[in-house]
Amino acid sequence: MQQYLSTLEKSWFELHQYYHFSEPQKMLNKLISAYSEKQRAYHTVQHLYECLTLLESIKPYLNDAHAVALALWFHDAVYDPKAKDNELKSAELFEQYLAADLSHQTVIKIKQWILATQKHAPTDELDLQFLLDIDLAILASSPARFVEYEQQIQQEYAWVDPEIYSVKRKEVLRHFYQTEPLYQTEYFQQSFEQRAKSNLKNIIQ
Structure with missing residues (x-):
């Protein structure tokens, strides 16, 4: 896991420089802890690392790369293999953590994006298309x-x-x-x- 953490930390603090989170280190620690839970084998820091690494190579294609990165950070923040509401709970956790630090419009957008990772339905929204494709990149x-x-x-x-x-x-x-x-x-x-x-x-x- 250690090989992923420095890249994840760099990604998170780049987002902090852009959004100015109120408690960046505390939130990072909570997210890393969440992605390290014992019931996870795939939905781990490895998956998060792979998503964010891929994001780096496609940033020029995106309208709001920071928002896509933030959505990736939270899209599996809550994961219980026996549950059917992981995406909803992940979206709610995102709002709970960051609603005070982001514009209302950004919160609404990223919540909708996180929810969209449940069904991967076709969308006309370019950034969301890329987000969903990144989430399925493991298949390739x-x-x-x-x-x-x-x-x-x-x-x-x-x-x-x-x-x-x-x-x-x-x-x-x-x-x-x-x-x-x-x-x-x-x-x-x-x-x-x-x-x-x-x-x-x-x-x-």
Whole structure:
């Protein structure tokens, strides 16, 4: 985990320089603690690090890169594999932590973005399209990382009967495989789509 923390800290304090958080270190500590909870195997600081690292390379395409980064920081801040309201609770936690530090308009926007990571529905909002694509970029990772990702997800659902899990997981992956296009932005469609579909095909066959 240590290899991720310096990058995450740098990202967080860049946001602090822009937004001027009232308690930046305290909030950072709480978020790192949240992403390090024992029920997590995939939705961890590793996932957060991978999202924010990818964000760095696409900042020029975004209208409000700071808001996208902040949404990424909070999009899995609450994660219980047995719950169905993680995104809602993550959005509420974001508001609880930062409503006093941000404009009302920014709070509303980022809350809506966090909620959108639940269903990944198509949107015309460019920054949100990129946010959702970043969240699914893991599907286009290297074959070794993709295998690790699948193992991590399975670990988070270890409480589910293995046979039921296998069926349900393939349903989820088949849905991704059959979604045309899988990614919403042209950038991701050109750079990630083919690799993601190849990874998915190998699993669902």
